[in-house]
Amino acid sequence: MSVEAISWALNLAPVPRDGGGKPNPACKAVLIGLANHAGPDGKDTFPSEKTLVRYTCLSKRTVQTALDRLEAEGIIRPCDPAVVAAKIKRADRRPQGWDLAMGLIRDDLDDEELAVLERQFPGLSARIVAMRTANAQVAGGADDGVQPLHPAAETPVDNVADGVQPLHPAPATGCNHRANGVQPPR
16 A cells, blocks of 8 residues: 555556546546555556456456456556556466556646645745646647647659559569569469
8 A cells, every 4th residue: 555656646647538527436546456565666556356346346348348448547557467467476366456656746746736735845846837838849840839730841852753553562573463463373
């Protein structure tokens, strides 16, 4: 059990949002259940789904969906299976292990909430300001906030003059036995 991980899950974790824009309560409950088993750094938490169902009073399917959403958002990621294997010898009894991304902080904290949380998490305000500055710089890179696919190259791309690429592999390589590119049956 880790007070640090539970406190992060309760106060700072960026929980996935529902259609209405509110944090998903199932994801939050599952994240707190995971944090209950994590170390102070948020690593190596592996409660079973059955345990998470008991903690959250949710169905097994809802717990699975919450875990999938948390993983898709990058809030949790699979941990090293060797850690789980070292603690639980029977392979058929090993649950999925997770690491919590405790470096992530939700972005909807206002100044009043920051002042309250600053006592519990010293340096939080500075981290939030740095995070907001970095996000503003990234968004300021393009007029519409969308990054280009790749930087513009000074040399042209390897295109044929008429804009049509030849079939690959080229007929001269011996791979294509017929002019139309169709292989004869063996």
